Structures are given as structure tokens and as C-alpha cells.
Amino acid sequence: MAILGWLRDPRAPRVCVISGDEGCGKSLFLAWLAEQATRPDVVVERRVHGLVPLAGQSALTASWLLAEQLGSAARAPGDLIATVAADRRRTVIVLPDLHHSAAPEAVEELICALARFEQVRLIVETREVSAELSALSPAVMDLRAAQWRDEESYAVWAASAPSPEPDVPSGGQQAAPDLDDPSSVCDIDPVQVTALYELSEESHGGLRAAWLRAGGALTRPCSPAERALMLWAALGDDADPRLADELQALAHSEGWAVRWKRVRGDISPPWPGPALALSIGVCKTSGSVAVLDHQGIVRLVAAGNGEAHGRLPHAVSGATAVAFGRDGDLTVLDGHGRMTLQHSPTAPRFTGIASLLETESKPLEQLVAAVEGSATAVACVGGALAYGDGAGAVRVMMLNGGTIDVAHEALHEGAVTGLAGLELAEGAALVYSGGQDGRVRMWAPGRTPLASALRERNCPVTALSAARTPDGPVLVIGWEDGLVEYSAVEAEPAARFFRPGAPVRSVAALANGDVMVGTDEMLVCLTPS
Structure with a gap:
């Protein structure tokens, strides 16, 4: 498989772009790659260290999710870039669905920044290769081209592989949260909440600042009670004083209470x-x-x-x-x-x-x-x-x-x-x-x-x-x-x-x-x- 050869070749471009129209097999291809890269016996050259589907993600939330997988608590794209720069170990990152991200230009800027480091390899999936990605001189696998497809082998693997997710943005059907209500923001998809807080110019009683301060801890898989505790700890002294009581009630099952904070x-x-x-x-x-x-x-x-x-x-x-x-x-x-x-x-x-x-x-x-x-x-x-x-x-x-x-x-x-x-x-x-x-x-x-x-x-x-x-x-x-x-x-x-x-x-x-x-x-x- 060409992608495995690219991963092994130290002279290859640091970025590989998987492109093609909807239905050409991009999602199945990346599912196969992830399966190969997570086997216990996978060789170092084929191991993937971070995989973040970009559908619905901003540069901020993509950074939070990627930082978690790389063992970091980076709070912003710049923090993530600094963390990756300081770690000289080989790092392979897979980023599907760039075309469905919430802010493609900002995410591409993050990709370009990560591509500067010699130890980093990036596999990016998008329908069309933008001028920004082209400037990186990437290896390009356009799955519309026959040279990248072995139809017989593909049919055998696809018959036994799990069905891929539809090639559409995720989370689009969920009800919009009330950004002034702690119960609502703690219970709704945190990526959606983050995107709305990023766009909002209101303080929402202090919840917006607390949410962005708590950062990637909120987008990890966790319960509403855990999110309430983290928000409670991150509230500033200018927040609506009623919020602390509401968050305390929501966090009661977490085993912690906030005695004081600054x-x-x-x-x-x-x-x-x-x-x-x-x-x-x-x-x-x-x-x-x-x-x-x-x-x-x-x-x-x-x-x-x-x-x-x-x-x-x-x-x-x-x-x-x-x-x-x-x-x-x-x-x-x-x-x-x-x-x-x-x-x-x-x-x-x-x-x-x-x-x-x-x-x-x-x-x-x-x-x-x-x-x-x-x-x-x-x-x-x-x-x-x-x-x-x-x-x-x-x-x-x-x-x-x-x-x-x-x-x-x-x-x-x-x-x-x-x-x-x-x-x-x-x-x-x-x-x-x-x-x-x-x-x-x-x-x-x-x-x-x-x-x-x-x-x-x-x-x-x-x-x-x-x-x-x-x-x-x-x-x-x-x-x-x-x-x-x-x-x-x-x-x-x-x-x-x-x-x-x-x-x-x-x-x-x-x-x-x-x-x-x-x-x-x-x-x-x-x-x-």
C-alpha cells in the first residue's frame, strides 16, 4: 500500500493529502489505515499517534482533542504547536474531514504550522487540495485516480470492514444549548458549545470565560457533573454569583467541592x-x-x-x-x-x-x-x-x-x-x-x-x-x-x-x-x- 511506503520513507514529504469526491472511498481508506496503525504489533514507522476527525471542529477544539491524544494539556493552537516542537519523537497525525471543519482556513493554518517540524507526519483528508495545502508540496493521493485503487482487494476488505460514518458533518442535528444555562452547556455536545462560545461576544454571566479557560478538559469524554465541577473551579469573581450554586448542585456526584478559587x-x-x-x-x-x-x-x-x-x-x-x-x-x-x-x-x-x-x-x-x-x-x-x-x-x-x-x-x-x-x-x-x-x-x-x-x-x-x-x-x-x-x-x-x-x-x-x-x-x- 502506497501510504505505508510513504510513512516509511524519510525523504517523503511531511504531508500526505487524501482527496477525492464523496463516495470515492476516503473514509474507508482512513478506517483501514487506523485499523493497521493500532494493532499491538505495529512497527514504529506505521504507528499513528493522533487521529482527530475535523467535522464540526474549529482550530481550537481540534487542538484540544489532538493535545489529549498526545499527552498534553495544551489550551490553544499555539500551545499545541509549542508542545509538538519540544517533543523530538516521531509523531504521525491523521486529520479526516477537513472540508467539513467549522473553520477550514484556521485549521489549515494549524496544519501548516505542524508541518514545519521534521519529526511530524500529517495525513489530511479533504475533497479538494487548497492553495495553502499545495504550498506544503504534499504527497497527494486522489482516490478518483485508478492508480490508487486495487478494486479486487478493495472489494474483499470493504465486505468485512465496518460501515463508515456518512460523509457529512457530525452533530448537526443536536438542539442548540442555552449558553446562559449551566445545566444546558454541561449536557450538550461540548464541541458545539465551544464553537458557539467562540462566536459569541457576550459573557453569558461568566460561563463563556470559564468554559474557554477550562479548555480541552471539557471536550474529553466526561459526565455533565465533571464538566460542572471544572466550570465551577474556573469561574471568575465577576461571574453571576448564582452560577456557583447551580454548578455546585450539578457537580454534587463528583466527590469534590470547590472551597475557594482565584x-x-x-x-x-x-x-x-x-x-x-x-x-x-x-x-x-x-x-x-x-x-x-x-x-x-x-x-x-x-x-x-x-x-x-x-x-x-x-x-x-x-x-x-x-x-x-x-x-x-x-x-x-x-x-x-x-x-x-x-x-x-x-x-x-x-x-x-x-x-x-x-x-x-x-x-x-x-x-x-x-x-x-x-x-x-x-x-x-x-x-x-x-x-x-x-x-x-x-x-x-x-x-x-x-x-x-x-x-x-x-x-x-x-x-x-x-x-x-x-x-x-x-x-x-x-x-x-x-x-x-x-x-x-x-x-x-x-x-x-x-x-x-x-x-x-x-x-x-x-x-x-x-x-x-x-x-x-x-x-x-x-x-x-x-x-x-x-x-x-x-x-x-x-x-x-x-x-x-x-x-x-x-x-x-x-x-x-x-x-x-x-x-x-x-x-x-x-x-x-
């Missing part, structure tokens, strides 16, 4: 900025959560309601992570893997004569000063300092009298991307690590780590947090595809999940069982219900 543009209380990293204050008098933004500024907010508690006086350029120490000070990790120690304004300090006697460096300060090499993740676990590196190793440092004990273990293939821990009896630590390899490992320094991963997905870990709650220890994992996973450590209940819609930058498990999730657009605190 989204981009909120004024009262103000949005603290992109939540690149989070850390819970372990100093009992603090009750603060450190929120690190993209400018290296660390703001402090109240764990219970998100109110501002101030900010650290010095920004750290290129900061990537932050960790509260036991005494209330914070360790900030920059993009070069260097740690600095900063004092939290909410932490207690000695006064009077006691302050004059406070001359010795603090335990955390000594541990930070002893760090060697570049770190990629950091966590404070009781009196210990844990950090990971780009080679997948985790080190745990602890003061022992006048010396520093260091435990070391290679736990991941590739960089460590998240660390969390729980303090055990007698000062021992239990450390959880997440990596670029998509694994979450558990390790008690001084002991052999578990041979198998606690969790493993074909998706890197972006954030990790652990806490002791009234119901026992919990672990929260943020994944690169936008999934947040919450589960008990010492029990086997079904895990809880949440998708904010945007890439998950940070998570924080609170001692009362709540969970904070940070993205570039919002900071939301969820409570199990």
Missing part, C-alpha cells in the same frame, strides 16, 4: 499570579501557602480561604520550585539548580535578648549550604532536605549532631520532576518522587526502595505533594496531560481525579484533606465531598 483577572480577593509551584507552611503559627509565580516572586496566601498574607521581599530569577522548612523559612530553587534560603514574614522570630543570641545558622540553612550539584526538585520532610537531579537520583540530607548524613538513591530514568515526603517516627522520612519517566516512586532513606513504581503512566509527573490527614496519609500527583490524582497512601480506595483544563504546574495536599491545584490561569482549593 482565577486570572480576579480582583477581590486578587489572583496571586501563575502558580508555578506551591508549598504548605509547616510552621503551625503560619497557616500559609507559598505560591511561586513565573517571575520568581513568592506570595503567601491563607490555606483556608486564599487571602493574601504578603510576599517574600526578594524575587528569584528563573525560580522553579519552593519548599517550606520546619521553622517557617523557605528554600527556593532556581532554573540553574541552585537553592537559596528566604525568611517568611509570617514565621515567628526571636525578639529582644533572644534575637541577639541567635547567632548560629539554622539547620535548614546548613543543609542548603551543603547541597552539591544542580537540583531539579526540592522538598523539606521534617528536619530533612530532599532534592532530585537531572539524572534521576534523589538525595536526602539530615543533620546528625555536628555532621550531615546524606542518603542517595537512583530512582528514575531522566530528571526528577517532583518531590514530597512524610515525617515518620523518630525523625525518619518517607520520600515520594516523580519523574520525567512517568513514574512515582516511594523510598525510606536507609532502606531499599520498592522495586515497582507506586504509579506509572506514559506521561511525565509535573508536581507532587503528600500530607497526613484525619483519614490517613494522602498523595497528590500532577501529570503533564492535565490530570490531578488524589489517593490514600495506606489504603486502597478508588483514587479521585480532577482536570483544571490547563497544564498542572503545582499541587499541594493540606492536613485537613483539601487539595490545592495551581495552573497558569488559576489557583483552586478542592475539598473531598
Whole structure:
């Protein structure tokens, strides 16, 4: 088959256009290709990584659906393009029904942008090859031409193949949703809702902004209750106040409630900025959560309601992570893997004569000063300092009298991307690590780590947090595809999940069982219900 030869040929054009009139077999051909590409034993050169039927899709919804299949939480075509550009692995994408898309020109612009990358191969189905596609110098298979048809083989395969969908736009018969009604938009085809919100110039009480903010999480296969929860979390403070109550009622079966939230543009209380990293204050008098933004500024907010508690006086350029120490000070990790120690304004300090006697460096300060090499993740676990590196190793440092004990273990293939821990009896630590390899490992320094991963997905870990709650220890994992996973450590209940819609930058498990999730657009605190 010619298309298989095209996929194997490194010199072939990056784009192959399947064209022809209605009824010429384009849909059957692509159904056959998808069948071949999804077999367990398919060779790498023939594997398809993304398949998005474009009927009824805009460039935005096509990007959302394709991002989901590629393991990303991209929120816009530009985000998808950046994600694909950064991944140098071979990526084959099939896009049927371009001629039935809701915005062919915008979708073609997306196709042209993806075609720039050497690792990408695109198979696009359309009735006629446009000037924009022709400019890509694609391979063209016009199925009206006899050279592409083996009638005898085609007849044998077609007789056993499932009937293809009609060559008409999908979803056209569904009733139009009421864009002001949460129940309606949560229950109707989400692609149709997105298209209508894209075209609308009204706010619809704040539902439009919340829908577009939640992004591709809403177009995934999910229940109306799940969509209601995601919309509830994404509502801005300028939304109709009745919407939160309506969405809460619709989301009651999801097992989560929104305790508080701050989204981009909120004024009262103000949005603290992109939540690149989070850390819970372990100093009992603090009750603060450190929120690190993209400018290296660390703001402090109240764990219970998100109110501002101030900010650290010095920004750290290129900061990537932050960790509260036991005494209330914070360790900030920059993009070069260097740690600095900063004092939290909410932490207690000695006064009077006691302050004059406070001359010795603090335990955390000594541990930070002893760090060697570049770190990629950091966590404070009781009196210990844990950090990971780009080679997948985790080190745990602890003061022992006048010396520093260091435990070391290679736990991941590739960089460590998240660390969390729980303090055990007698000062021992239990450390959880997440990596670029998509694994979450558990390790008690001084002991052999578990041979198998606690969790493993074909998706890197972006954030990790652990806490002791009234119901026992919990672990929260943020994944690169936008999934947040919450589960008990010492029990086997079904895990809880949440998708904010945007890439998950940070998570924080609170001692009362709540969970904070940070993205570039919002900071939301969820409570199990």
C-alpha cells in the first residue's frame, strides 16, 4: 500500500493529502489505515499517534482533542504547536474531514504550522487540495485516480470492514444549548458549545470565560457533573454569583467541592499570579501557602480561604520550585539548580535578648549550604532536605549532631520532576518522587526502595505533594496531560481525579484533606465531598 511506503520513507514529504469526491472511498481508506496503525504489533514507522476527525471542529477544539491524544494539556493552537516542537519523537497525525471543519482556513493554518517540524507526519483528508495545502508540496493521493485503487482487494476488505460514518458533518442535528444555562452547556455536545462560545461576544454571566479557560478538559469524554465541577473551579469573581450554586448542585456526584478559587483577572480577593509551584507552611503559627509565580516572586496566601498574607521581599530569577522548612523559612530553587534560603514574614522570630543570641545558622540553612550539584526538585520532610537531579537520583540530607548524613538513591530514568515526603517516627522520612519517566516512586532513606513504581503512566509527573490527614496519609500527583490524582497512601480506595483544563504546574495536599491545584490561569482549593 502506497501510504505505508510513504510513512516509511524519510525523504517523503511531511504531508500526505487524501482527496477525492464523496463516495470515492476516503473514509474507508482512513478506517483501514487506523485499523493497521493500532494493532499491538505495529512497527514504529506505521504507528499513528493522533487521529482527530475535523467535522464540526474549529482550530481550537481540534487542538484540544489532538493535545489529549498526545499527552498534553495544551489550551490553544499555539500551545499545541509549542508542545509538538519540544517533543523530538516521531509523531504521525491523521486529520479526516477537513472540508467539513467549522473553520477550514484556521485549521489549515494549524496544519501548516505542524508541518514545519521534521519529526511530524500529517495525513489530511479533504475533497479538494487548497492553495495553502499545495504550498506544503504534499504527497497527494486522489482516490478518483485508478492508480490508487486495487478494486479486487478493495472489494474483499470493504465486505468485512465496518460501515463508515456518512460523509457529512457530525452533530448537526443536536438542539442548540442555552449558553446562559449551566445545566444546558454541561449536557450538550461540548464541541458545539465551544464553537458557539467562540462566536459569541457576550459573557453569558461568566460561563463563556470559564468554559474557554477550562479548555480541552471539557471536550474529553466526561459526565455533565465533571464538566460542572471544572466550570465551577474556573469561574471568575465577576461571574453571576448564582452560577456557583447551580454548578455546585450539578457537580454534587463528583466527590469534590470547590472551597475557594482565584482565577486570572480576579480582583477581590486578587489572583496571586501563575502558580508555578506551591508549598504548605509547616510552621503551625503560619497557616500559609507559598505560591511561586513565573517571575520568581513568592506570595503567601491563607490555606483556608486564599487571602493574601504578603510576599517574600526578594524575587528569584528563573525560580522553579519552593519548599517550606520546619521553622517557617523557605528554600527556593532556581532554573540553574541552585537553592537559596528566604525568611517568611509570617514565621515567628526571636525578639529582644533572644534575637541577639541567635547567632548560629539554622539547620535548614546548613543543609542548603551543603547541597552539591544542580537540583531539579526540592522538598523539606521534617528536619530533612530532599532534592532530585537531572539524572534521576534523589538525595536526602539530615543533620546528625555536628555532621550531615546524606542518603542517595537512583530512582528514575531522566530528571526528577517532583518531590514530597512524610515525617515518620523518630525523625525518619518517607520520600515520594516523580519523574520525567512517568513514574512515582516511594523510598525510606536507609532502606531499599520498592522495586515497582507506586504509579506509572506514559506521561511525565509535573508536581507532587503528600500530607497526613484525619483519614490517613494522602498523595497528590500532577501529570503533564492535565490530570490531578488524589489517593490514600495506606489504603486502597478508588483514587479521585480532577482536570483544571490547563497544564498542572503545582499541587499541594493540606492536613485537613483539601487539595490545592495551581495552573497558569488559576489557583483552586478542592475539598473531598
